[in-house]
Amino acid sequence: MTVRAFVAGICRSPLALVLCFAVAPALVSPHVCAQEAERGHVFEGHVRDAGTGEPLAGAQVSVVGRGTRAVTRGDGTFHLTGMAAGVHTLRADRPGYRGVTVVVVVGSARARRAVAESAEVVIELSPSPIALEDFVVTATISERAATEALRPVSVMTGDVLQRQMTATVAGTLASMPGLAATRMGPSVAQPVIRGLSGDRVLMLEDGTAVGDASNQGADHTTALDPSSARRIEVVRGPGALLYGGNALGGVINVIRDEIPTAAPHHLTGAATLQTQTATGSLAGSASAVFAIAERVPLRVEVAARTAGDLKTPAGTLLNTDGELWSGGAGTAYVADWGRLGTSFRGYRNHYGIPGGFVGGHEEGVRIEMERVSSKFRTVADERPVGPFHNLRFDATHTWYTHREIEAAGILGTLFEQQNASADVLARHRRWGPFAAGAIGGRVSWEDFGYGGSLYTPDTRRLKAALYLLEEVDLGSVQIESGLRYDWTLADPGEDRVSDIGEIRDRRFHSLSGSLGVLYKYASGLVLGASVVRAFRTPDVTELYSEGPHLAAYVFEVGNPSLEGEVGTGLDVFLRFESGRLRAEVTGFHNDIRNHIYGEDTGRLSRVLLPIYQFRGSDAVFSGFEAGVDVDAGRGVALEGVASSVQGSLKGTGQPLPLVPPLKGHVALKYEKPSWYVRAEAEMANRQDRVGEFETSTRGYTVYNAAAGVRFTLGGRLSVLTVSLVNAANTEYRNHLSRVKEIMPEAARGLNVNYRVVF
Numbered sequence: 001m002t003v004r005a006f007v008a009g010i011c012r013s014p015l016a017l018v019l020c021f022a023v024a025p026a027l028v029s030p031h032v033c034a035q036e037a038e039r040g041h042v043f044e045g046h047v048r049d050a051g052t053g054e055p056l057a058g059a060q061v062s063v064v065g066r067g068t069r070a071v072t073r074g075d076g077t078f079h080l081t082g083m084a085a086g087v088h089t090l091r092a093d094r095p096g097y098r099g100v101t102v103v104v105v106v107g108s109a110r111a112r113r114a115v116a117e118s119a120e121v122v123i124e125l126s127p128s129p130i131a132l133e134d135f136v137v138t139a140t141i142s143e144r145a146a147t148e149a150l151r152p153v154s155v156m157t158g159d160v161l162q163r164q165m166t167a168t169v170a171g172t173l174a175s176m177p178g179l180a181a182t183r184m185g186p187s188v189a190q191p192v193i194r195g196l197s198g199d200r201v202l203m204l205e206d207g208t209a210v211g212d213a214s215n216q217g218a219d220h221t222t223a224l225d226p227s228s229a230r231r232i233e234v235v236r237g238p239g240a241l242l243y244g245g246n247a248l249g250g251v252i253n254v255i256r257d258e259i260p261t262a263a264p265h266h267l268t269g270a271a272t273l274q275t276q277t278a279t280g281s282l283a284g285s286a287s288a289v290f291a292i293a294e295r296v297p298l299r300v301e302v303a304a305r306t307a308g309d310l311k312t313p314a315g316t317l318l319n320t321d322g323e324l325w326s327g328g329a330g331t332a333y334v335a336d337w338g339r340l341g342t343s344f345r346g347y348r349n350h351y352g353i354p355g356g357f358v359g360g361h362e363e364g365v366r367i368e369m370e371r372v373s374s375k376f377r378t379v380a381d382e383r384p385v386g387p388f389h390n391l392r393f394d395a396t397h398t399w400y401t402h403r404e405i406e407a408a409g410i411l412g413t414l415f416e417q418q419n420a421s422a423d424v425l426a427r428h429r430r431w432g433p434f435a436a437g438a439i440g441g442r443v444s445w446e447d448f449g450y451g452g453s454l455y456t457p458d459t460r461r462l463k464a465a466l467y468l469l470e471e472v473d474l475g476s477v478q479i480e481s482g483l484r485y486d487w488t489l490a491d492p493g494e495d496r497v498s499d500i501g502e503i504r505d506r507r508f509h510s511l512s513g514s515l516g517v518l519y520k521y522a523s524g525l526v527l528g529a530s531v532v533r534a535f536r537t538p539d540v541t542e543l544y545s546e547g548p549h550l551a552a553y554v555f556e557v558g559n560p561s562l563e564g565e566v567g568t569g570l571d572v573f574l575r576f577e578s579g580r581l582r583a584e585v586t587g588f589h590n591d592i593r594n595h596i597y598g599e600d601t602g603r604l605s606r607v608l609l610p611i612y613q614f615r616g617s618d619a620v621f622s623g624f625e626a627g628v629d630v631d632a633g634r635g636v637a638l639e640g641v642a643s644s645v646q647g648s649l650k651g652t653g654q655p656l657p658l659v660p661p662l663k664g665h666v667a668l669k670y671e672k673p674s675w676y677v678r679a680e681a682e683m684a685n686r687q688d689r690v691g692e693f694e695t696s697t698r699g700y701t702v703y704n705a706a707a708g709v710r711f712t713l714g715g716r717l718s719v720l721t722v723s724l725v726n727a728a729n730t731e732y733r734n735h736l737s738r739v740k741e742i743m744p745e746a747a748r749g750l751n752v753n754y755r756v757v758f
Contacts, residue, residue: 042265043080045121047072047092049673056125058710058717058757059094064101064135065143066381067261071268071757074715079265082334084382090123091135095159095710095719096673098128129637129671130629131158132582138204138233138253139240141427141436141469141480147577150480150516151530152178152586152625157231159676162753163706163721165274167281167305167324169203169226169254175682177586177625178236178250178643180660182736185320186279186310186746187351188221188367190214192736193236194588195621195645195659196249199539202240204253205373208423209243211398211446212371213415216541218738219353220402220415223371225326227272227285227303229254236625237588238534238569241467241484241514242425242438246536248567248592256287258330259341259377260299263291270757278725278749279320281307295334299343302327309352310746313731317743319364322351330375338380338391347371353404356742365412366405373398390427396420404452413548414451419444435473441466448540454547456558457492457503459540478518480530486510488537492544500546500613501560508564510535526575536565542596542614548605555605556598557613565616566593580631587624595619595649597656600692610693618650621659639667646689657691658736660684661699674711680704687735697740700732716758723751 047059055076062069063080066088070078080090086105093099100123134155137143146153154176156164166172170181170189180192191201199215203222212223226232235251243251269288275281285303292298305324310317325348332341348370355364373396380391402415421444428437444463450456467484488508495504516530545558573586597619598612605611623645630638642664647656662685669678681703688696706723729748733740 043078043083043090043121045078045123046076047078047094047123047125048076049097050124050126056094056097057712057715059092059097059125061090061092061123064089064091067257069262070264073266074712080262081265082262092123092125093131093158094125094717096127096129096671096676097125098132099134100125101133127635127673128631129635129669129676130580130582130631130639132577132579136233137255138207139235139242139251141438141471147526147575148478148518148520150478150518150528152236152571152573152584152588154178154234154236154627155231156234159708159719159721161226161229161232162272162719162755163708163723165226165272165753167279167283167307167322169222169224169232169252172226173232173234173252175641175665176234177584177627177641177664178645179234180663180736181734182218182658182738183734184219184353184738185317185351186281186307187320187322187324187349188219188353190218190220190222191252192658192660193234193249193252194590194623195647195656196590197658199246200249200536202243202247202251204243204251206255206258206375207253208375208394208396209421211373211396211417211419212369212400213402213417215539216415219365219367219404221349221351221369223347223349223369223400224254225285225303225305225324225347226254227274227283227305228270228287228301228326229256231255236586237530237571238532238567238590241469241482241512241532242440244442244465244484244486246534248534248536248565248569248590256301257289258299258301258328258343258345259375260289260297260330260332261339262334263293263295263297264289266290268758270755272753272755274751274753276307276749276751278311278746279307279309281305283307283324285326292331297332297334299330301329310743311749312743312745313729313747314744317354317739319352319354319366322349324349324351332377337383338378340376340378342376343374345371345373347373354739354742363407368403368405369401371398371400385426387428387431388426389429390425392423392425392427394421394423394425396422411452413454414449416449416451417446419446421445433472434470435478437468437470439468450547454545455498456541456545456547457494459493459544460491461540462489462491463487476520476522478520480514480516480518482514484512486512486535486537490537490540490543498546500544500557503544503560506538506543506560508535508537510537510564510566524576524578526577527573528575529572530570532567532569534567534569536567538562538564538596538614545614548609554598555609555611557601557611559614559616562596562614562616563594565595567591580633581629583626583628585624585626588622590621591650592619592621595656612693619647619656620650621645621647621656626664635670635672637669637671639665639669641665648689655689655691657694659687659689659691661687661697661735675709676707678706680706684732684735694735695741697733697735700730702730702732703727713756716756718754718756721751721753721755723753725749725751 059072168189170191174181181189271286283305287301328345330343400417404413406412425440446461469482472479514532545556594616625643644662647659665682667680686699708721
């Protein structure tokens with residue numbers, strides 16, 4: 001990795017101030033400079049190939065901790081607008097190259113006196129077949145390198161996100177360590193982290209909750225389209241006190257920057273076109289950010305997908321076609337003190353659930369899902385208030401509806417949900433013994449409505465929370481501790497006695513806490529451990545549900561007397577990163593008191609559906625995750641991922657349902673900056689530790705291959721990826737698939753994905 005800065009040229013404007021940057025000691029040159037525009041400092045520079053000196057288009061250059069970013073053009077130039085005087089960390093990334101981090105000082109009076117010329121910063125990127133030292137923002141006090149996160153995290157971005165892209169977020173992430181996906185066809189998938197799913201996995205969109213009903217049924221896919229995501233971050237384990245104690249399994253944050261953080265110097269964005277032969281799908285998305293006024297950026301986005309029935313080696317899985325549309329717009333006013341902005345998003349997804357199950361319609365059920373959301377955000381980060389350097393306020397509103405249509409257009413089940421929330425977060429830098437910290441609070445209101453054949457009462461839910469996180473930096477040792485208090489009221493409208501028990505108001509309150517320790521060796525080795533106590537409030541469905549849910553093929557019966565879940569999680573992890581190796585191994589143990597699950601009563605409902613009633617029993621989940629990337633030299637790289645989890649009831653040792661088997665993949669890749677080829681073997685062990693309603697699933701090995709080419713067209717980076725999935729046309733079944741008894745997973749297929757970054 002080399003970064004070279006040099007001074008050259010004359011100021012473009014005689015009124016421009018000369019800005020200099022003191023670069024970290026490891027860098028070659030001591031100073032780099034930029035120019036100042038009327039509305040603030042504008043960082044201008046180039047990104048080039050370290051070996052050939054050729055300019056690189058499509059490189060992402062961002063200011064760490066600020067959200068400001070730019071994309072290089074065909075000549076390698078970039079502009080970062082609205083730069084405040086002070087110390088900044090710049091990050092440059094591009095597929096096929098190793099990322100570079102540069103520490104700079106902007107607006108130094110000493111530098112202005114010493115230098116009479118403007119400057120041109122040149123960042124040189126070295127080719128690498130593996131990506132190193134990514135940055136994360138989810139569940140951390142401030143943006144930081146993934147190697148310094150105090151809990152296990154994973155990031156999917158760039159070529160990997162493009163290659164793994166499917167119709168659902170859960171399907172896109174299923175190959176990551178510790179993750180799996182429950183499925184009911186190609187359009188329906190829910191994420192599973194360490195054997196936990198539903199609202200134990202918190203789904204976020206740019207850091208705020210999605211607000212759908214994906215946790216209220218196996219047929220409810222998450223109301224998120226991944227095609228326009230810039231990156232997706234995953235936090236594994238119950239350590240996300242910033243977002244809520246309910247996340248016993250982890251957090252998934254889909255980041256697309258709906259509210260822009262700076263007015264770009266020129267139009268930036270991306271467009272994607274994708275097709276998959278296994279479903280005959282065609283999908284496309286496009287997003288663009290541009291300045292409509294000096295301090296006012298605008299971001300617009302649109303995405304669409306259409307797909308047919310899934311083809312498998314054993315035949316076609318009927319009624320799994322679907323159509324999706326998503327679009328949004330966001331804008332902001334960028335002031336000297338910070339920014340305020342708003343965004344709006346519409347989402348519409350119509351898809352099919354296959355038939356053939358006991359009690360279900362032979363021809364299946366159609367789902368009509370719609371979501372409209374809005375968000376307002378204010379951030380003050382330029383003028384400190386007391387000890388706080390960053391203040392943020394978020395307000396969100398979401399309207400969501402989900403209709404299940406039976407034969408002849410009959411409405412079988414209706415879910416409606418409306419929610420509003422407000423969040424306040426204040427971050428501080430060093431304050432006494434604390435190197436960094438955050439304090440915040442949240443209030444939310446949710447209104448759940450039910451119809452069709454459901455007898456679940458319409459319910460209102462109120463939530464409030466306060467939390468505090470602090471970090472202590474002792475050099476090679478970093479300590480993070482946190483506390484969170486949550487209060488919840490579930491109100492079903494009126495008290496009454498039902499077949500499921502006494503339906504009444506329920507109130508829950510709890511105190512959650514976490515403690516994490518990170519020890520960094522000089523050799524690049526990092527050892528970490530964290531212990532977390534988290535609390536989960538029973539969901540409305542678990543408390544009050546009563547009625548057939550045909551799309552999920554169960555008759556769900558709630559339990560109004562349920563108590564909350566209390567989880568105690570322990571993570572121990574070891575990381576290592578050098579110039580040619582990145583590896584992480586994690587062991588975890590999650591002890592959950594009063595784990596809530598649906599127990600088979602052994603009875604059938606009047607419509608011949610099996611009756612499941614929710615109950616709570618102590619449970620334990622334990623396992624490991626491992627991932628390694630090796631640069632073997634000359635463009636050759638090896639990759640390996642493995643994860644395993646076991647979930648059991650503590651009293652009886654009985655296995656819990658929907659727990660994935662030992663699974664993972666190994667891959668061999670040859671990569672150059674302009675192209676790559678990849679061969680992969682995806683494997684899963686036999687799963688015979690099954691819950692009450694499950695059957696065992698055989699192990700399998702599936703072979704995949706991919707090739708990609710990167711080229712500059714019209715001054716813009718284009719990436720074309722072709723993937724061969726299930727190359728041997730293997731007939732295999734995903735243990736977490738609800739339709740595995742009918743059909744196996746997808747047959748041999750070709751996926752083609754084209755993406756242009758501008």
